[in-house]
Amino acid sequence: MTHNIGDALENATSEASLAHSRQISQKIEEGIRNDPSQFRALTGDRPTGNLHIGHYFGSMQNRLRLQQAGVDTWLLVADYQVITDRDGVGPIKDRVLSLVTDNLALGIDPDRSTIFAHSQVPALNQLMLPFLSLVTDAELRRNPTVKSELEATDGRPMSGLMLTYPVHQAADILFCKANLVPVGKDQLPHLEQARVITDRFDARYGRPEGAKDRVFPRPQGLLSEAEMVLGLDGTKMSKSKGNTIELRMSADETAKLIKKAVTDSDRHITYDPVNRPEVANLLTLISLCTGRAQVAIAEEIGDGGGGTLKKMLTEALNEHLASFRARRLELEADQGYVADVLHRGIARANEEANATLDQVRSAMNMVY
Numbered sequence: 346m347t348h349n350i351g352d353a354l355e356n357a358t359s360e361a362s363l364a365h366s367r368q369i370s371q372k373i374e375e376g377i378r379n380d381p382s383q384f385r386a387l388t389g390d391r392p393t394g395n396l397h398i399g400h401y402f403g404s405m406q407n408r409l410r411l412q413q414a415g416v417d418t419w420l421l422v423a424d425y426q427v428i429t430d431r432d433g434v435g436p437i438k439d440r441v442l443s444l445v446t447d448n449l450a451l452g453i454d455p456d457r458s459t460i461f462a463h464s465q466v467p468a469l470n471q472l473m474l475p476f477l478s479l480v481t482d483a484e485l486r487r488n489p490t491v492k493s494e495l496e497a498t499d500g501r502p503m504s505g506l507m508l509t510y511p512v513h514q515a516a517d518i519l520f521c522k523a524n525l526v527p528v529g530k531d532q533l534p535h536l537e538q539a540r541v542i543t544d545r546f547d548a549r550y551g552r553p554e555g556a557k558d559r560v561f562p563r564p565q566g567l568l569s570e571a572e573m574v575l576g577l578d579g580t581k582m583s584k585s586k587g588n589t590i591e592l593r594m595s596a597d598e599t600a601k602l603i604k605k606a607v608t609d610s611d612r613h614i615t616y617d618p619v620n621r622p623e624v625a626n627l628l629t630l631i632s633l634c635t636g637r638a639q640v641a642i643a644e645e646i647g648d649g650g651g652g653t654l655k656k657m658l659t660e661a662l663n664e665h666l667a668s669f670r671a672r673r674l675e676l677e678a679d680q681g682y683v684a685d686v687l688h689r690g691i692a693r694a695n696e697e698a699n700a701t702l703d704q705v706r707s708a709m710n711m712v713y
């Protein structure tokens with residue numbers, strides 16, 4: 346493949362900045378081990394569908410780990426972000442509650458973590474106004490994540506919200522002064538944008554009278570070390586392709602889906618992610634469930650072929666998810682409790698957002 350100089354520069358820069366982000370993530374992990382109380386983490390999910398094992402092994406286990414390590418953890422249900430790239434909200438209420446249910450079943454403890462939906466927090470949304478004044482339209486149009494999300498919509502025109510949602514996402518992070526954002530690398534441009542906003546806010550408006558700290562911290566991304574899990578057909582996991590296993594599915598449904606998983610014609614199972622991505626991915630899933638190395642699992646299966654591999658994955662995954670699923674069923678039967686957790690989180694988020702907006706008004710001399 347040939348690249349022009351511009352592409353080459355862009356790739357070099359983004360690889361260098363990815364390496365830099367990895368270094369920062371390592372420092373943060375050290376910081377968490379030394380003193381978790383110096384961090385407030387915020388992470389968000391768009392309620393566009395049901396969570397699946399890709400989310401589970403990627404972001405969800407990571408957020409649980411942060412909570413268990415003693416980091417004050419905030420979980421945002423980004424309901425307004427649903428309408429960035431689609432018309433209408435879909436069955437939003439069910440999806441929001443399903444997301445809260447998944448998090449509780451995972452072990453998120455509402456006494457230690459705060460879970461809320463940003464549509465219910467007016468002062469958070471109001472931060473969007475001063476923040477919008479701090480960014481340029483050229484900056485927003487350059488955002489690579491916005492660009493690729495727009496491309497994925499097959500010719501949809503850019504909406505005002507699509508263009509500016511990274512600014513809204515900065516408000517998501519900054520309203521509660523989160524300084525730690527566990528994310529995948531696609532979200533790094535949004536974090537950079539959030540840092541630019543806090544720096545410009547500080548440069549332009551300074552601090553409320555008498556305050557010694559800036560209003561907003563500079564949030565850093567914490568890249569998850571979890572391996573990327575592919576779908577059951579070896580391609581990118583996505584609900585629309587039907588190649589994933591949703592967390593709310595039963596053990597039987599899981600078994601059926603794994604039976605249909607793609608392998609290859611070589612009966613001898615080896616761990617070779619480059620030449621045998623489908624087989625390697627199934628081995629990785631077993632490894633994530635059992636904690637055993639992929640190579641050791643492959644050796645054990647040996648000439649057992651794809652059938653043995655799938656049988657092993659079915660057992661490992663169903664066993665691994667058994668307690669999650671049991672808790673999920675209990676919570677499904679107690680949706681009053683789930684709604685109550687959400688309402689408590691929203692109340693807490695409003696307190697924080699109102700206090701932050703007061704400081705913003707004070708820094709901007711808009712207290713009358």
Ligand code: TRP
Nearest residue numbers: 387388389390391423514517526
């Ligand atoms: N954009 C994120 C996603 O698509 C979701 C999100 C919204 C988020 N607000 C956030 C993530 C704030 C981290 C911090 O997955």
